Amino acid sequence: MTDSDYKIIVGLEIHVQLATRTKMFCGCELAFAEDPNSRVCPTCLGLPGALPVMNAQAVEFAILTATALNCKIAEFTKWDRKSYYYPDLPKNYQISQYDLPIGSNGFIEIPLSDGQTKKIRILRVHLEEDAGKNVHTSGNFSQVDLNRAGTPLLEIVTEPDMNSAEEVRALAIELQRIVRFLGVSQADMQKGHMRFEPNVNLHIERGGSTSKTPITEVKNLNSFKALEKSVAFEAVRQFDEFLDTGICLQSGNKKTFGWDDVKEVTVLQREKEEAHDYRYFPDPDLVPVVVNEEWLERIKTKLCELPLKMQSRFISEYGLSDYDAGVLTTDKEMAKYFDDTVKTGADAKRVCNLITQTGIKIANEKGCGVAQLGIEPTRLAALAKITDDGKISATAAVTVFEKMLESKDSPDKIAQQLDLLQRSDEGELEKIVDEVITANAQAVEDVKSGGKKSKKAHGFLMGQVMQKSKGKANPQIVAKILGSKLGS
């Protein structure tokens, strides 16, 4: 290597598919994996004479998201035609927003691995329509499916404020949480609901001066993993290329690379013969959008506590670890369910364990969310309480949790029915402890003599008591009695 040092500079262009029922400018239902060309109409086919009409829900989702991303909301915005020719674009132009995006000058706060957060500036947020899909086949023809044509997309462009592959991944995950919390997108990467295109280059310090490498845009990223790896790969590739060629950033030398998911490398895409000339101009088919104070306020009532804020509240207020708080806030319903349960007075860590270790697993098996399992916050709190009080063991709590899915009885009653209540009666337990002590003189000796064997022998005696009680003795109380009897 050399003595040069580099800094990675990354900005993201993101497309988020909005969770409306219908398309951006027509009433065709949004459908995934439907029969090809079944969800189309004259408008999204771009047939002559058909006129687009804005979907109010899509506009409101866009404003809501831009607000959550701390953007300035345009009071006046309009639609523009972006011209280009491709078989998946039936009108030969895409309806988009050019010079007056719905939102601008915002920021998103992302969590860093050291527990700090970083603000990444958002340049703009605008609405546009998606194109259809080309299904490539053999022979002389390509098949075109226009079901996706006209789907509302929110395009979000960040400033080049990210300086590592990890930060890029953190932003992607944070944005996914935000749009899911807001309910504006299902944000499923595999289904193409979120598409990330990083723009990457390096600032290389060498011999007291800074050199900038040419910017590359990376496409074809279908997972968070691919996104993160592609940025890390590009950094190394660009550094090597710079050492080889010394070529620096110039206007016009930006290149597009595609990510190869199998080989895990970026591949240069064929250079365009000419720079794109989109010839933007205002779409005469659509009238402008004016966002007045009253409308904006009405949309803002749909804002909620955002995931990162909720996560830090769970840490500061409930004493959860960053990891646990992060897991609970991946999903708004789950986060709220947890919050509601704890607010009834249950121990936060216990409730967290019940949800993250038992609830999520069962919910995944059932294909629903934890909050939809049918266990109300008050009943979950009651389960947490009897577990904390030592009435049932942590293992038994899992059994009771499962039973609660079918039964509306209280956890207490279910534990009774299943004979899972721990014995905490000190007199009764003392009798068992005494029997165990009498029957295991050697182990008792080992405990009393201390040293290496002591701990093992203590564990053995505990085990004997638990066995004699058929697993129902409250371990804390048994340990207490054993301790006082053996002076350990």
Place this chain on the structure above:
Amino acid sequence: MAQNKIDIEQVKQVAKLARLDLTEAEISQFTTQLGAILEYVEKLNQLDTSKVEPLAHCLPINNCLRADEVKESLGTDKTVTNAPQTDGRFFLVPRILEESGGF
């Protein structure tokens, strides 16, 4: 005649962007015609518009919105029935060699 507002190279470029295959004679003809149109439109530059807001739309209305309600789509059969080429399910277009989807 004043210098033409558009030259042959620009016409070729616009034709290429519009995927039009023009003959040399057509290029020459359109260069003259487009030049005349641009010259005519340039009359507008005689007006002082420095204090005029750009117009986004010629109608004095805004916010024509519709509720997010599903309307019946055409369905595959009707959709592809008038397609120049179809296999009954998809539109068929000349094989696309380059993966360069627009945005």
